[in-house]
Amino acid sequence: MSPADGAASAVRAEAAASGPGTAVRRPSPLWTLSLFRSELTVTLRRWRTLALLGILAVLPVLIGIAVKIETGGGDGGGGGDGGEGPAFINQITNNGLFLVFTALAATLPFFLPMTVGVVAGDAVAGEASAGTLRYLLVAPAGRTRLLLAKFAALLVFCLLATLVVALSAVLVGAALFPLGDITLLSGVTVPLSEGLLRALAIAVAVAVSLVGLAALGLFVSTLTGSGIAAMSATVGLLITVQIVGAIPQLDVVHPYLFPYHWMSFADLLRAPVPWGDILANAGLQGVYAAVFGSAAWARFTTRDITS
Template sequence: MHHSGAGPAGRLAPATPENRRPSAGWALFGSELSVLFRRLRTWAMLLALAAVPVLIAVVVRVAADEGGPGGGPPFLNQIKQNGLFVALTGLVVSIPLFLPLTISVVAGDTIAGEAGHGTLRYLLTAPAGRLRLLAVKYGAAVVFCIAAALAIVVAGAVIGTILFGTGPVTLLSGDTIGVGESLVRLLLVAAYVALSLAGLAAIGLFISTLTEVPVGAMATTAVLAVVTQIIGALPQLDWLHPWLFTHHWLGFADLLRQPISWDAFGANALLQGGYIAVFCALAYSRFSTKDVLS
């Protein structure tokens, strides 16, 4: 049967030796990214994330004009002195719910979405094999993690500059750095957040192999992210907190000191790497033995 078009089935290629080469995997990855970022849903989620810092900046601007009270999430009061803090505040506000929700949608749809649309078995007739298909699906989810974090940072920096202007930034350590280095720090924070979400994406990938109902996989992943954060807030379970994938999600403060301390980044990378290894292995174990009928 011949398939064409931009959909998943259109990614099939003849089972020739050339398609077994690594370049075939990169071609499949590029095609997967193309499909992901041509979806209206993907751009709607990125725009929704970008709207978070924009809303924060507008509210702070109006409140400042009216002499409203302070308070609120971290970095909120610094926004009036420097617009670059809009991006940081947007990340802090988005990490508990909005970012995990969008990642859950993308990760939960990886395998279950193909099964639900009846295209999974056609994808598996390609010579890439199940391991390569899983790697491509997870790689695309990680790219979305990066795009999601950047959407907030870029939108926050732009709207903050427009409404409040920019200048030298005073770090948490009390040191002052210029605008250029401040933007580099923002990108490092975005990388930290994307890394934090990569563990959740691996969990979503595994859950996606357990069902053919993408909405179920999305909802389960999102609920798991929320429940884990609730558990992380219970002092009675202090012994468990260091093992939760959400434990270091808000630990990027060390990137806002002079000199930069990489301890939190390293601890987060180690924790997320463990979750990625375990749940990607579980996903492959499940997917490699799964009877694909759709």
């Protein structure tokens, strides 16, 4: 389904609701929902998006096979108490559910945000380069509603991409390693059912970590009419921020970078859960979303749409 098809279906839905000869009126909530659904459908039906989700699904498979080969299927060593990937890897052979945490820790620094950055960068610029953006605005939704629909679709995609990694890791972990009661990083043992709930909570926390980048990518997408340029710029900014975050001499700016609290999801594997860093991460992503979302709105509502 092309962007033009999605736009056409949304416009037809509003036209049907209005009826022939009806004057243009304020968009109804049903129209807004239809616009959001159209945006999400178009995003998920793009071959590029499906390919990126496929890569995310394969990564836990590669990690699980690598751990299986490395350990020869034997019991792994005891895990550390840190929140990094290696501590999770040490636990995978004892409990396959730890593959979820390892896969998310491995994909969060680059693969997950790169996927979100590509989709976000293409959100507006892709429509402009395809010549469908002006056609979308023929519908009585207005630029603000269209931008909100695109951002909402991006938020859903952030969650979907994270769940793809988590679900793939659960299936691979169950196939290659034993599942059972899980020993948290703090040493407390909880039943498998609670472990699965914590895995779901961690997936949501990781998705929240991508919100700031999604807003940044959407803003970049409003600055150009080239989808490729917007995607490249968004991924380039991601790499630049990661490099800045790795330079000790620039530690004064580290707390203001959107990836600063990304690994805080590991705190959900402790009992009781220390919420400080998790909430700080949510707050930081909210600030990025507010700042760059507002910038995207200011740019998109004032620019000349010529394509």
